Every structure is written in C-alpha cells, then in structure tokens.
Amino acid sequence: MSTQARGKTHLDIYDRATREAWAQRFGVSEDRLRKAVTMVGSRITSVAAYLDRPAT
Known part of the structure; x- marks a missing residue:
C-alpha cells in the first residue's frame, strides 16, 4: 500500500x-x-464491512 493511501x-x-x-x-x-x-460507497470502513474484511 502506498504511503499516499x-x-x-x-x-x-x-x-x-x-x-x-x-x-x-x-x-x-x-x-x-x-x-x-457501488453498493455501500467508497468509505474504506464501509467497503471492509460489506466484504466482511478488516479495514486495516
């Protein structure tokens, strides 16, 4: 992951x-x-929750 992210x-x-x-x-x-x-928006925590994965 780049430092920008x-x-x-x-x-x-x-x-x-x-x-x-x-x-x-x-x-x-x-x-x-x-x-x-598309389903939950681009917030990382929302995407992580949708995918049932940790955000960090």
Whole structure:
C-alpha cells in the first residue's frame, strides 16, 4: 500500500493502482471491489464491512 493511501478514509475506485492495491489487501477481485463500492460507497470502513474484511 502506498504511503499516499495511508490516513485516507475513502478509496479512489477510478485509480487503477489504488483499486488493485485495495482488492489485493481485501483478498477480492477488482470486480468484487467495484461492486462493494457501488453498493455501500467508497468509505474504506464501509467497503471492509460489506466484504466482511478488516479495514486495516
């Protein structure tokens, strides 16, 4: 995870590197990550809860 992503509360689903990093971190596909963002928004804690994964 880049140092830019640390301390942020939302993920940028349109940035490929960010999307790839968060998908890997959550252990899901990029498509699943996109669906999660569509369903609950881009707040990291909300996406983590939707995916039933830890946010940190």
